[in-house]
Amino acid sequence: SSAASNPESAGKPGSARGLPFEDPEGLLGAPATRQVAAGLAGTPADAAVLQGFLRKAGKTGGSWKRRWCVLRRGGLTYFKQRDSEKPQGVIDTGSVVGLSLAKEEDSPPFAFHLHTLGSGKVGSSRQGPGRRFTLQAPSADALRHWLHAIAAVARFLRGGDVSSFEAGAKEAEAAALARKRRDMEEAAAAAASRERESLRRAQAEAVRRAEARRRLQA
Structure with missing residues (x-):
């Protein structure tokens, strides 16, 4: 045909x-x-x-x-x-x-x-x-x-066959969980980085203010 x-x-x-x-x-x-x-x-x-x-x-x-x-x-x-x-x-x-x-x-x-x-x-x-x-x-x-x-x-x-569909579903679920874990880890790492940067800036500001007070008292 x-x-x-x-x-x-x-x-x-x-x-x-x-x-x-x-x-x-x-x-x-x-x-x-x-x-x-x-x-x-x-x-x-x-x-x-x-x-x-x-x-x-x-x-x-x-x-x-x-x-x-x-x-x-x-x-x-x-x-x-x-x-x-x-x-x-x-x-x-x-x-x-x-x-x-x-x-x-x-x-x-x-x-x-x-x-x-x-x-x-x-x-x-x-x-x-x-x-x-x-x-x-x-x-x-x-x-x-x-x-x-x-x-x-x-x-x-x-x-x-039918069993391969079940295997495919498990693979998809595992991949989704892996992506979720990776996203959570990346979000946690980004939050930790922001916290470290905030702490660094706060410490730098404290040093700057202490230096300013020292100069005023000199």
């Missing part, structure tokens, strides 16, 4: 297998993610895992287009309309290296980022630089469904 009809045969800009998966939201260990991942092994590669309308930002982030999106194991294909036969493009899920909420000040609600290794153009086999795709779900519930489904597919394609 053609690249347009089978997302798994669409452009493969690169494989993320073996590379770290950036998961700041801790999606990998979530029960909903594990549930989706557990069911992927028994489904055909071209079966839809999740589908629905999402808004997709342009490359420069200035224009948003409403697209009908279909997530399969081979890619997230997006169409201009629900009944369109020709896709506008496909994001290769095998090249996804990160998934995060859009937290920029100008980001619309329920938006998220998909970080990939290369281009998302249909039929492109050219290796290329990574790209950040920004998508917006219509609601908080839809956002959760899309995040868990994409995370499950990305890890499934990397050869991960």
